[in-house]
Each structure stands twice: as C-alpha cells, then as structure tokens.
Amino acid sequence: LLTIVGSVGNNILEPDWLDGANITQTTARIAANEENLHNKYLIYFFQSQVGRIMINKNMRVGTRPGLNIEDVEKFDITIPSIKEQQKINKNKTNMIDVYERFFLFRDLFKVKLFLV
Numbered sequence: 001l002l003t004i005v006g007s008v009g010n011n012i013l014e015p016d017w018l019d020g021a022n023i024t025q026t027t028a029r030i031a032a033n034e035e036n037l038h039n040k041y042l043i044y045f046f047q048s049q050v051g052r053i054m055i056n057k058n059m060r061v062g063t064r065p066g067l068n069i070e071d072v073e074k075f076d077i078t079i080p081s082i083k084e085q086q087k088i089n090k091n092k093t094n095m096i097d098v099y100e101r102f103f104l105f106r107d108l109f110k111v112k113l114f115l116v
Contacts, residue, residue, distance in 0.1 A: 002028045002046060005066040009055040011046045013039055028072050041085040044092045045077055 001018075003010040005026035014029065023029055032039050045051045058071040080088070 002030055002072065004028050004069065004072060005064055008059050008065050008067055009046060009052060011043055013043060026066075028067075028069055030072070036082065037079055038082065038085040038089060040089040040093075041079075042077070044088060050078075 001012055001014050001023065003026060030042065032042050046055065054075055054077075055067065058067055058075075060066050060068070079085075
C-alpha cells in the first residue's frame with residue numbers, strides 16, 4: 001500500500017487481514033509479481049532515496065499534495081534478480097532491527113535518567 005494523497009509516499013506491506021478489502025482513494029494497492037519482484041524489496045525501494053526522488057518528481061503540489069495513480073503505474077523501477085532482492089531485504093531488515101533496538105534502548109535510558 002502506498003499513500004498517494006496527503007502524506008505521499010508512506011508505504012507498508014498489506015496485512016493479510018486487509019486482503020481484498022476496499023481502500024480509500026488516497027491509497028494505491030501495488031501488487032508485485034512474486035516471480036520477479038519481492039514485496040519487501042518494493043517497500044525498501046520506495047523508502048530509498050531513489051524511490052523518494054521518483055515520488056517527489058511526480059507529485060502534484062497544492063493544498064493536498066498527491067500522485068495520480070497513472071503516474072504510479074508509469075514508475076520505472078530497477079529490479080535486480082530475486083537472489084539480489086533477498087540479500088537487500090535481509091540487510092535492510094537487519095539494519096531496521098538494529099535501528100529499532102537502538103531507539104528502544106535510548107528511550108529506556110531516558111526513562112531511567114528521568115526516574116533518578
């Protein structure tokens with residue numbers, strides 16, 4: 001799922017419980033062909049600098065920034081082999097885990113300082 005109006009470019013993997021559900025007009029559902037494109041790679045691509053530039057380049061600016069779904073359909077995304085995507089996904093997931101752990105411990109440390 002990719003937000004295309006308002007907070008343009010926010011994205012998540014669609015949870016199983018939303019499969020087939022209606023979504024708002026502010027969101028695009030992007031289906032990947034799992035034979036050559038891994039869902040997580042697509043998420044990481046949109047979160048990357050290249051993905052953000054692509055989104056920003058196509059974004060309409062006004063009172064509510066947005067992307068037309070037709071623009072999203074025309075995105076030219078570089079797709080490495082599935083093996084390379086799996087490596088990228090594993091490295092990104094590990095980086096995210098480290099990042100989240102850092103902030104968890106940082107927040108715990110702040111709480112301890114506050115309590116003393």
